Amino acid sequence: MQHHQFLSDHLLDQSRISLVIEPRYPKRKTPSKLDDYELTLTSWLFRETRRHRKYRRSVKQLNRDLVDPGFTGSYDRVAAFARLWRESQKEALRNAGKKHLCAITVRTGRGLPV
Secondary structure, X not given: OHXXXXXXXXXXXXXXXXXXXXXXXXXXXOOOXXXXXXXXXXXXXXXXXXXXXXXXXXXXXXXXXXXXXOOOOOHHHHHHHHHHHHHHHHHHHHHHHHOOOOOOOOOOOOOOOO
């Protein structure tokens, strides 16, 4: 009898633990020096993906081009942004065909065209 009592107490404790809801906080958005140049860098990265491999500019070259108009941030931030941008582009390509659903309707009494 004691063993059953322990088991039920143990299950009650487990159910209490699972009912605890952890708070979810929004993702922090801290200002970055790259924020003002984000649109420019995105357009440059998009342009570079359309070029042939031999004519593409590296991220280091894009960073140097950002310094000319006044960007004072580090190369690491530009490289991290470029990595995230490329990953998001790959993810968008992977999911591009998954969103379109096409419903096929067949009228009764007729066969499918051959």
